[in-house]
Amino acid sequence: MATSFNQQFDQHGTWRRNFAHRLKWLTGWLQENELLDVAVEDRLRELESQMRTSKIMVAFVAEFSRGKSELINAIFFASYGRRIMPASAGRTTMCPTELGYDATVKPSLRLLPIETRLEPHALSYWRESPDRWTQFPIDVRNAESLAQTMQKVAEVDWVPLERARALGFWNDAAPEDNPTPDAQGRVEIPRWRHAVLNMPHPLLEQGLVILDTPGLNAIGAEPELTVSLIPQAHAVVFILGADTGVTRSDLSMWREHLISEGDGNDTRIVVLNKIDTLWDILNSPAEVERQIERQCAASAKVLDVSISQVLPVSAQKGLQAKIRRDGPLLQASRLPALESVLGEGLLGRREEVLRQAVHNGITALRNEAQRILTVRARDLSEQALELQGLRGKNVSVIRHMRTRIEGEQSEFENSNSRILALRSVQSKLLREVYAVLGSTALKADMGRLAASLKRPGIKLNLRKIYGETFDTLRGNLREVQATTAEIQAMLNATFRQLNAEHGFSLLAPAEPDLSGFVKQLSQIEESHLKYLGVGNMLKLAQPDFCDKLVRALASRLRVVNEAAMTEVERWSKGAGAQLDAQLKERRRNFGKRIEAVERIQNAAGGLEERLEEISTQEAALKQLGERLNELTTLLTSQDAAMTDGTRPALRVA
Structure with a gap:
């Protein structure tokens, strides 16, 4: 007997809960090891919420x-x-x-x-x-x-004809679709x-x-x-x-x-x-x-x-x-056959979408965490070389090294003007994005559409009216795409300079691709134009009906714009979080270098002891990298959500 929809949905729910649990556990592990920046933490939180509440x-x-x-x-x-x-x-x-x-x-x-x-x-x-x-x-x-x-x-309620007409359940121009009045001339409505x-x-x-x-x-x-x-x-x-x-x-x-x-x-x-x-x-x-x-x-x-x-x-x-x-x-x-199609097709496709979202999120997380580990390993290597150069040196040389490190630290802190300028320009451009896709702009676009639809009489140019509106909406997204391209070019240039000046390993995240949202607008336009068929032409001559139509459309378009803004914001936050993480690591490195020199100054044998500590830390970093790959691979494998190993992944119909 085919697996019922109820059984398949129950399996799907178990899959999601187990996956969400592992995501939460991974987040805790990354936090413990200071491998989680703000942007990746937000993405993980979104993924966990998506798995639990989707x-x-x-x-x-x-x-x-x-x-x-x-x-x-x-x-x-x-x-x-x-x-x-x-x-x-x-x-x-x-x-x-x-x-x-x-x-x-x-x-x-x-x-x-x-x-x-x-x-x-x-x-x-x-x-x-x-x-x-x-x-x-x-x-x-x-x-x-x-x-x-x-x-x-x-x-139902039985209401006078005028009431039914006002509520949209009576149309004088299409009598064949109207309900039958009772003896008192009342009409049945919900x-x-x-x-x-x-x-x-x-x-x-x-x-x-x-x-x-x-x-x-x-x-x-x-x-x-x-x-x-x-x-x-x-x-x-x-x-x-x-x-x-x-x-x-x-x-x-x-x-x-x-x-x-x-x-x-x-x-x-x-x-x-x-x-x-x-x-x-x-x-x-x-x-x-x-x-x-x-x-x-x-x-x-x-x-x-x-x-x-x-x-x-x-x-x-x-x-x-x-x-x-x-x-x-x-x-x-034949009910089991229908349930099987619903389960295997609907749930299979949904699970595949969730898997892809998780795969993308975990891949981004792994890359960012691995970049932090690489920076730490490089800093430890530089510290080891620096300290090895102190073998056999006198107190004056060690004191001079401390002065030099403090000077480098001061110079580094004073060179943040470029970073501040980057963030200022980035914020300005993002405000422009929000102005283009925000609720105020959409309200204005919908106001113009409503005004066109509410002109008296039957509208024979609806496709043109809608086409112009959606052309404007698609143009807004393309304008935002141009703005993100401008920000991306600025990020690439600034990151190259910072990498050259400070030895960072910054890599600007991939620019958000808004073409999917443009496609969504075209799909909404298509569905809306199909709705505006000849059968609704008379209704569209009614201002109240046009208002309802535009409000419904605006509600759906708002979701698309907000999703696009979220994508842009996540990209921007990813770039900022990567920079913050490497600034944090560099400041940590300065602190460790100064601490090591102090210990060498104050205690005999401190140099060899510190070199041994660095070697131990390098080994620990290597283990962290291996564990990171192990955990993230587990989450992105086909059976990542399984806890008992008994349920195969739902196949896609």
């Missing part, structure tokens, strides 16, 4: 009545012995629902009132405003109580705009985030869901009905909201649910199998994906089989 989001997207919530129950919550997510016939999940875990927040279901749509704030703003959410405590040990609380995500379940479920505790989305109309009315949350998911599970195949609304949702990001859509998994509706006692198993294969092939062709990405499943039978421990029914439901 989230994996799986978004489940479907039109109403495709069995989406039932599939979530079957994969993640069967251990409760009942449904947790509401999964009755008809419309169930009425608002986007996130399931995750934050240990700093009490277990609860938080609900954001639908009325917040009338206020000019993105969802990211409301996340930081806990007083506007309605909160319900949950008891994770009581399945019945938990399921009853989760029913709240299906709550009671809540967004739901967040904070629950100490074993998978959620390990960093899994599940995003359960409502149907097409609800997705279209909440731009942030489309341009921010769904695109950032590590995998998107798109659910169809096996009995219907790809319907018109399914295809509209797929084309307008899911085929984006320029990633070849390999993170999209298409689930052909409810295959049990094709089970027919009047047909042989072979005939049923052929029907399922035909539906899979037809769906793959319409959606233009590989047939390997279309997986037939019966979520209902899979849930029943898990609860009843019915092995044959579980296999017939």
